[in-house]
Amino acid sequence: MPKLLVVEDELEVVDTLRDYFNHHGVEVVTALTGEEGLKLLAIHNPDVVLLDMKLGAGISGLEFLRWAKMTVKGNSQIIVVTAVDDDNVATMAKGLGAVDYVTKPLTLQDIDRVVLSRLKK
Helix, strand or coil: CCCEEEEECCCHHHHHHHHHHHHHHCCCEEEECHHHHHHHHHCCCEEEEEEECCCCCCCHHHHHHHHHHCCCCCEEEEEEECCCCCHHHHHHHHHHCEEEEECCCCCHHHHHHHHHHCCCC
């Protein structure tokens, strides 16, 4: 069963994503902070990480990427989620190891195209 780590500080978004991916046969692990996400990334080594760039408390999405690149040994593909369609953020994120990015609000088409397609490989 493919495994997804969702690092997102909005509980409603977390619940929606968990329900959607569980329905598609994906095991979902969630973290509300970047620090918690880094711990779960190291423990679970998910296939894909869906990472919010603007986490409310603690480290940011970019800091998460920096730490993950330096400390976590695994093959997880990290997809960043941002509320702003900003090419600079996307470029920085990709430079730190993100494989793709999507903008909020997320649509089912975005999720299918970017996340599910990677989980099914």
